[in-house]
Amino acid sequence: MDAVSAERVVGRAMADADLAEVLASRPLHVVAAGKAASAMASAFAAVPHLSIRQAIAIGTHRHEAMPSSVEWMASSHPFPDGRSETAGERALAVARAVPSGEVLVVLLSGGASALMASPLDGLSLADKIAATRVMMNAGADIHALNTVRRHLSKVKGGRLAAACVGTTVTLAISDVVGDDLNAIGSGPGVSDPTTWLDAATAIDRFGGPEHPDHVRALVRRGVSGGIPDTPKPGHPALGRARAAVIGSRLDAIAGAKAAAAARGYHAVVVADAIVGEARESGPAWLRQVEALTATVGRPVCVISGGETTVRVTGRGTGGRNLEFVLAIAERIAGLPGAVAAASIGTDGIDGTSGVAGGIVDSTTMARARQAGLEAPGYFLAANDSFAFFASLDDVIRLGRTDTNVGDLQVILIEQR
Structure with missing residues (x-):
């Protein structure tokens, strides 16, 4: 466990000279989300010579070393609740407040998908929770789960980074086989290569008609072009983003x-x-x-x-x-x-x-x-x-x- 502790992996990440230069030269706005959020935020806040303007941590439990300067938001896992929705909206507010020339730092770890939730307009959190339960009970793997989660969310699948006019830097501890940054926490800070059709396929394979009618209807609207897809490679905001797995x-x-x-x-x-x-x-x-x-x-x-x-x-x-x-x-x-x-x-x-x-x-x-x-x-x-x-x-x-x-x-x- 020590080899993948938040303190150790954040320390290794900051040894990257290029990354350290970006983070040390601009004002930072931090969103930490996931099971390791509090520990990652604590380790990041302890790095010298960083100018952190604001920081929030969204997780399951508060780390004893987390400074009072970090706003703590306790949330829910493995299924989201009202706290998760509040946390998702707060994360979007932080991203939208980052000025051009400043940096949104996303400290990401497994569990962020449930802990930071903000359903698309027209979809309730209860609908989204029900869809996740149906898929999990049907044996869906994390890639199928996250494909659907990304498309039902305002914050996942690169949409958090798209809300930011500054630079987005994602540092992730990976709980995903293959370390796919799109799958870790459903990829709030990176472009999403999956499509509404992929989401529809996952819904049909894992649960099919057991899913809520509102979810199936919304996915059909997405497939038909009635709802914009998640940001894809080449999106202007994602062109300003960079991401790295710092622990696996x-x-x-x-x-x-x-x-x-x-x-x-x-x-x-x-x-x-x-x-x-x-x-x-x-x-x-x-x-x-x-x-x-x-x-x-x-x-x-x-x-x-x-x-x-x-x-x-x-x-x-x-x-x-x-x-x-x-x-x-x-x-x-x-x-x-x-x-x-x-x-x-x-x-x-x-x-x-x-x-x-x-x-x-x-x-x-x-x-x-x-x-x-x-x-x-x-x-x-x-x-x-x-x-x-x-x-x-x-x-x-x-x-x-x-x-x-x-x-x-x-x-x-x-x-x-």
Whole structure:
């Protein structure tokens, strides 16, 4: 977590001479939004020689070091509420107040899509929330979700930058596989390559007729040309914008690899991002781990990152990381040596569970049988993975971490 802390990634960003020159030479207006907003705003405010005229932070929790000069706006995640709408309008007001020749700095992290919301005219926040719920329950990935979110919003998809006549600089901590700046927080400070037709396709694929009538009607109007599309590359305001990812899963993986090596493990990194349905990705990941470590000395630590999804059909409590490790519990029990595997959300929150993730080891299934628990498949069918791990005290509790770079998986394999 230290490798992707707000303080560390902001410090690395300011080591870029070109960026530092832009930020140190002009008055700045700051909008921080996302799960790491308060920590990022605090770290940015601590950088010497910056002229910050105004700053707001929109997030889930306030960082203890955030100065009183930063306006704090507590908001809602994973679904927006009235606070999110107020925060979105406030962010637009800050952007519109930036004079020509000054800079709007957008400090962005995962979660900003829900935390900073401002629906298009003719659409209620309730309609937008309902559409997001329908898509999430249908198993939509973050790219499909953000395509729709961008098109239903006044602030996303480059519309925040378009409201600013000055320069926009976006510095982002990425929770998105591939570090696509259009997907992080739904890209308020960058041009949007997706179209109304892409949004319509996503609506049809994930939920279709279950979406509110107002949402479907508005998207149809957009497709027919009745509503302007999001700003595209070449838009005048976006020509004044620049953006960079300053922290990602690769930084977290590098930090974990260094920590494992320092503890005497042979550290191996899975190159590809871990994606897909959690209960399917877990077993596939474990097979890959077995192949990668077949000729590696013990003890060995394998590290990976990414972000899986869960299709919700049950009424239980859980999350993608908990389902990921629950799906491999039975196989882990049959592996030679002493084995422990964990998967966590780096923001400290996994789905609806309230914990970061879970851990399985060579003894998990034996302990589960002794506790009288049903087989993992029972809990997976009910989307109730938290109940399984909580019964064994094998959940991982990190609390709010002040960062968010997706999920991290680690497996340790030792000789008995």
